Amino acid sequence: SVLPPLVERTPIYTYYDAGRTEDGEAGEExxxxxxxxxxxxxxxxxFRPVILGRAEAKRSALFEGAKQVKGEMEEEVLRWLAWESMGxxxxCSYLALPMGAFEDPVISYLRGGEFASLTRFDKLSNGLYVGSKADVAAALKAALAxxxxxxxxxxxxxxxxGTFKVDESPKSIAYYAMDVVKAKYPKIxxxxxxxxxxxxRLLNRLINAHLHNNWRTLFSDGIAxxxxxxxxxxAIVEPAVQLAEYLAQCPPSPIMSSCPPNNKNCKPCVASTPMRIHTPPHFRNNSKVYTIGVVPHPWTTTSSDAFTKAIDVPFIRRRSTxxxxxxxxxxxxxxxxxxTSPRLVKFKEAVASPYGAAHSVWFTAEKDxxxxxxxxxxxxxxRSGANDGKSQTPVPGPERRPADPARDPLDGVxxxxxxxxxxRELLEYAKMFGTTPExxxxxxxxxxWNLGDAEAWRFAxxxxxRRTMERRRWEEEERRVTGGKGSEKVGRG
Structure with a gap:
């Protein structure tokens, strides 16, 4: 199946100087x-996130002139030197994270990768900068002087x-600077x-919870x-329904009722109604609904629809749709x-267009x-349900966790x-089918007989x-450069 060209990801850089944590190996983990x-x-x-370090800073032509900088400013200058060396x-600070929709104007602007001016953002302090190599170098020279x-x-x-253009504070970027943590999250x-x-570790768990709950808020009409x-x-959609239930539940958090720094008026998960999960018969282009699609191979569809393994060529041609x-x-x-052709065009847009890929995920029925x-x-x-018998973080005060995800009565019997x-038996049979010449x-x-269904399956x-391969290749490239910083194999936290 012919896929659309792979979109080149805009690099986004952060700086981390390994080996300087106070808690040794535990701190590094x-x-x-x-x-x-x-x-x-x-x-x-x-984006293509890249972790820079002292090695990149040393590659800057301005490095020698920065050795006199001491104190807290030393790391900030090294950070800028590393950034300048990358062009x-x-x-971005590693404590500044995107918490907006894929199509959010600021996130889209950053993803565009074209920056006419050296820019910082109001209320983000040193959390996020954009600029060309020439502008970054000029600012560094002025600062070092x-x-x-x-x-x-x-x-x-x-x-x-006038060195910096100052844009208004973006509503889609959450910056967990230490002064923000002290003011908003005293427990941490x-x-x-x-x-x-x-x-x-607590802050990292809080950030993950905020990212998850932000996603839930973006898709306020639920998961289809x-x-x-x-x-x-x-049985074919069971894994997708399970994934939907995982996504719909409240994420565990050290501060359950908290909001991210960029959205003080958020709806904490503990105070919201259950996220709706439904299994509609048709795909709908609704920006407030997240779609999970399971695409069966035509054989899987035919045998499941007929509710039998006894399928032959006459059956396919005479009795299957x-x-x-x-x-x-x-x-x-x-x-x-x-x-079929226009249907495939719409289907492929839903799966693989930038907008579609941000609002849905599609996989085949024969693989998890x-x-x-x-x-x-x-x-x-x-990776577990909200009510599977495992302990949950207690919620203070009168607030309670939402009930189970709401299911649509129109889902059918x-x-x-x-x-x-x-x-399930037919699905397992379909997964193994195709090993003999017959x-x-x-x-x-x-x-x-099902050219459209077959092409949809191949495309998904x-x-x-390709999506998995793209990430793994990037992961391998980054691991060679960074030594595994920010890698899952080192630890998921």
Missing amino acids: VMNAVLLTWRRAWWAQG GGIL DPDISKAKEISDVVPK AEELPVSTSKGM VIKPIRTHMT RDHWLIQATKQILGTGVS YPDDIDWHFGFVVP MPSKKELAKE QQRLIRAVEA RAFMA
Whole structure:
């Protein structure tokens, strides 16, 4: 299946000087988890997160002139030197994270990667800068020429007025600067002087909870698990429904009722109504609904719909509905009487366009969703249900956790235990089908009869495989450069 060209990701840089944590190995492990959270969140928004260090700073032509800088400003200057050596672009604190929609104006502007002016953002302090290499170098030279640079807190303190363009504070960027943590999250701030690693671990969990709850808020109309064929397809969509339930639940958090720094008026999960999960028969283009699609192979569709393994070529041609899954899935947006080609175009847009990929995830029925699904969403997706018997973080005061995710009464009648067992048996059979020459002949026949369904299945499979491969290749490249900083293999936190 032909995929659209891979969109080049705009780099976003952060700086971390390994080996300087107060808590030794434990501190490094926690900081790795913090960096991982930062990388995952920006990757999900379409960026290529890059962790810089002292090695990159030393590559700057201005490094020798910066050796006289001491105190807290030393690391800030090293950070800028590393950024300058990379050619400018976006410099971001690892405590500044995107908490807005994919199409948010500021996030879209950053993703565009074109920055005419050296810019900082009101109320973000040194959390986020953008600029060209020339502008970054000019600001650095001006700052290093100031004899009082070691007394400053930020580069902007020691450069001429007009060096920076100052944009208004972005509503879609949450910056967990230490002064913000002290003011908004005293429970965490109290831990930091006692144990930096414990305090940062709590902060990392809080950030992940805010990222997850921000996602829940963006999709306020709930999660749609597409179920185009209403009978005998419950087993096929089971993994997607389970994923939806994981996403719909309240994320564990050290401060359950808190809001991120960029949104003091958020709706904490504990105070909200359950996130709606429904299994509509058709795909709908609703920006407030997140779609999870499971695309079955035509053989899986045919055997499940017929509720039997006894499928042969005459059965396929005489008794099965051609392109049943694709026609039903696109019925609401295209109606009836439309050929396969425009249906495939709409389907592929839903799967692979930048907007579609940010508002949905699609995988095939014959394989589970990938292990790295966290990177698709930008936060750690819970791997257990809200009421599976495991302990939950207590909620202070009169607030209570929401009830189970709300299910739509229009989802239809659930199959009996016996029927569901048969559905699962047929699905497992379909996963293994195609190992003998006769089975391969039937596979070719069912694909030839269902060209649209077969192409939709191939496309969804190929797109998910490419997405996973793209991330793994980038991960491997980064690991070689950074030594594993911010890597899942070092620790997930």
